[in-house]
Amino acid sequence: MKIKSLSQDQIRKYEHIYKQMWELYLKGKRQVDLATEFNITKQRVNQIINRMKEGEGDYYYKHRDR
Secondary structure, three states: OOEOOEOHHHHHHHHHHHHHHHHHHHOOOOHHHHHHHHOOOHHHHHHHHHHHHHOOOOOOHHHOOO
């Protein structure tokens, strides 16, 4: 997978973080609590969760097999 603005290490790092966030969300953790825990805005949490929903748990689903 290639994303121009991210290195492969960054992709792996973010993929891990987003997966953790997704699993906590599925267990019932509120988005506001995720924002505090991961030190990001509530809007960014919402963006990540929405992308994870679209990709069925895969944030980078749009970039795979291109």
